[in-house]
Amino acid sequence: MIEQLGNGLLLGVIIALGSVALSLLYGVTRIVNFAHGEIIALGAVMTLFFSSSPDSSLLFFDRYSPIGINFFGSIVISIILCGIFGASLEIFLFRPLRKNNFGNIAVLVVTIGLSIFLRHIYLLFASAKPSSFILELQRREDYFGIQLTPRNVQVLVLGFIVMILVGLFLTYTKTGKAMRAVRDSSDLASVSGINSDNIILVTWIFSSMLAGFTGIIQGVINNVRWNMGFLILLLIFAGTVLGGIGTSFGAMFGGFVIGVLVQLSVGLEFMDGHTEAKNALALGLMILILLIRPQGIFGTKDRIS
Amino acid sequence: MNNPIIEVNGLASGYVKGLNILQGVDLVLKDKEIVSIIGPNGAGKSTLLKAIVGLIPIFGGKIYFNGAELKEIKSYKLAQMGIGYVPQVQNVFPSLTIEENLEMGNWAAKERHKDSFNEIYDMFNILFDKKKERAGNLSGGQRQLLALGRALISKPNVILLDEPSAGLSPKAIDEVFEYINLINQNGVSILLVEQNAKRALKFCDRGYVLDQGRNAYTGSGEDLLNDDKVVELYLGKL
Numbered sequence: 341m342i343e344q345l346g347n348g349l350l351l352g353v354i355i356a357l358g359s360v361a362l363s364l365l366y367g368v369t370r371i372v373n374f375a376h377g378e379i380i381a382l383g384a385v386m387t388l389f390f391s392s393s394p395d396s397s398l399l400f401f402d403r404y405s406p407i408g409i410n411f412f413g414s415i416v417i418s419i420i421l422c423g424i425f426g427a428s429l430e431i432f433l434f435r436p437l438r439k440n441n442f443g444n445i446a447v448l449v450v451t452i453g454l455s456i457f458l459r460h461i462y463l464l465f466a467s468a469k470p471s472s473f474i475l476e477l478q479r480r481e482d483y484f485g486i487q488l489t490p491r492n493v494q495v496l497v498l499g500f501i502v503m504i505l506v507g508l509f510l511t512y513t514k515t516g517k518a519m520r521a522v523r524d525s526s527d528l529a530s531v532s533g534i535n536s537d538n539i540i541l542v543t544w545i546f547s548s549m550l551a552g553f554t555g556i557i558q559g560v561i562n563n564v565r566w567n568m569g570f571l572i573l574l575l576i577f578a579g580t581v582l583g584g585i586g587t588s589f590g591a592m593f594g595g596f597v598i599g600v601l602v603q604l605s606v607g608l609e610f611m612d613g614h615t616e617a618k619n620a621l622a623l624g625l626m627i628l629i630l631l632i633r634p635q636g637i638f639g640t641k642d643r644i645s
Numbered sequence: 646m647n648n649p650i651i652e653v654n655g656l657a658s659g660y661v662k663g664l665n666i667l668q669g670v671d672l673v674l675k676d677k678e679i680v681s682i683i684g685p686n687g688a689g690k691s692t693l694l695k696a697i698v699g700l701i702p703i704f705g706g707k708i709y710f711n712g713a714e715l716k717e718i719k720s721y722k723l724a725q726m727g728i729g730y731v732p733q734v735q736n737v738f739p740s741l742t743i744e745e746n747l748e749m750g751n752w753a754a755k756e757r758h759k760d761s762f763n764e765i766y767d768m769f770n771i772l773f774d775k776k777k778e779r780a781g782n783l784s785g786g787q788r789q790l791l792a793l794g795r796a797l798i799s800k801p802n803v804i805l806l807d808e809p810s811a812g813l814s815p816k817a818i819d820e821v822f823e824y825i826n827l828i829n830q831n832g833v834s835i836l837l838v839e840q841n842a843k844r845a846l847k848f849c850d851r852g853y854v855l856d857q858g859r860n861a862y863t864g865s866g867e868d869l870l871n872d873d874k875v876v877e878l879y880l881g882k883l
């Protein structure tokens with residue numbers, strides 16, 4: 341099992357980042373966003389598109405040649421574009437739905453449709469086979485008994501730094517506090533002088549950029565494919581619920597635990613040859629914990645609904 | 646002095662189109678006044694306050710603030726224009742600290758002074774002692790004081806209070822009424838919805854009895870208290 345710890349930490353960070361982005365969006369907008377996975381994939385797909393050389397043998401894009409700018413620049417551009425994409429979703433889709441008093445369930449169905457739509461758009465422009473960023477191959481080394489490549493270590497450190505920054509942003513900045521206020525009650529925020537629509541827009545941008553970043557590190561660690569976000573969406577939901585809906589710290593913690601457990605369970609003896617079933621153990625545990633603590637590990641009773 | 650601050654004419658409003666909860670309500674709140682709204686459960690008292698602060702749509706009639714009609718003005722703008730509001734439920738941000746709750750109230754302030762926090766803390770000492778605690782952990786009475794503080798910190802000209810004494814101990818109720826009096830003496834006009842009808846009528850300059858989304862009785866607090874019909878229909882049971 342211990343040999344899976346390195347991979348576990350990596351998956352943990354991916355799910356934690358994905359969960360905090362999903363949870364924040366849910367908290368502020370009350371949207372259960374099934375298209376979250378596609379925004380994650382968007383970050384990775386765009387980075388691949390921008391960074392791969394035009395004559396590269398990566399055939400991810402069957403119809404368009406990649407652009408071939410440097411990897412770091414590609415990441416920055418992709419994250420910004422993810423933010424713009426999130427903003428457009430709010431302005432052109434979810435805000436009009438909200439103004440027309442669309443019910444929560446109806447909006448949820450819209451996000452499912454959006455998820456399927458986007459995922460197949462990616463498939464339309466890309467071959468179904470996984471591609472990798474052009475990064476040199478690295479060997480795994482031993483870090484305190486955990487097997488990781490140097491790049492994996494960088495990703496882990498970066499992931500934790502981003503989580504800390506998200507925490508600091510929400511705790512100390514004026515906008516972060518207003519996001520938490522709208523999450524508690526958007527009506528009360530409005531009558532306090534806060535333009536809730538603006539805060540919701542900022543949340544969409546913030547959540548989408550974070551999702552894009554999540555996809556990029558997922559792409560660095562594993563590979564890039566059209567349905568990569570969809571494949572981890574279930575774990576992200578699990579992490580969010582496990583930690584406690586409506587708490588960002590809970591989502592990070594829950595996501596991290598789910599990611600680590602899923603990967604560790606691959607190392608169990610009876611899982612040999614059944615790695616496809618790796619989600620079972622962690623999700624079973626999640627259900628068990630929620631039976632005992634319906635509000636999640638860090639959730640409070642007044643925020644179950 | 647004594648210009649109408651808020652004037653409501655023939656207001657029809659509700660939560661969904663085609664279902665008017667308020668069916669032609671009239672109301673005037675003049676400068677420096679305390680006006681009470683009483684009435685049975687479901688009369689539409691809270692709905693009236695929500696319509697004034699722009700949280701629900703207006704289907705008919707007009708609302709004026711300082712003589713200007715409020716039409717499709719967003720709640721956050723109304724707050725910035727000087728209309729304070731303390732809702733009946735969800736009147737604090739439970740996951741935010743006391744201090745952060747006050748900061749949120751301060752979004753509506755025209756100019757921000759560090760002093761405004763101290764003024765609130767001076768009035769409500771208990772909030773200062775607990776300023777780093779989550780509002781969700783406060784007792785009912787403390788929560789009500791925080792809700793008042795949150796609405797007052799931006800120095801509104803008028804404040805709408807929806808049952809500020811609900812669920813409090815008799816001692817806490819006395820305290821809340823004292824604070825409301827104090828706020829009013831500082832020049833803030835007050836529109837007060839109260840379950841505690843007799844007390845509210847004794848306390849206010851004028852009162853409105855609302856029933857089934859319509860004005861039932863209107864008069865000075867004293868007149869309403871001495872009106873046999875009002876006593877029989879609305880005060881007897883309370």
Ligand SMILES: Nc1ncnc2c1ncn2[C@@H]1O[C@H](COP(=O)(O)OP(=O)(O)OP(=O)(O)O)[C@@H](O)[C@H]1O
Nearest residue numbers: 660666684685686687688689690691692693733840
């Ligand atoms: N959010 C809502 N959506 C739909 N209908 C509502 C909503 N809130 C209240 N109502 C309805 O509006 C009517 C008036 O309710 P309102 O809350 O204004 O009464 P109230 O006079 O404040 O009563 P109470 O003394 O119980 O607070 C009631 O019939 C109620 O069912």
Ligand SMILES: [Mg+2]
Nearest residue numbers: 690691692733
């Ligand atoms: Mg009410």
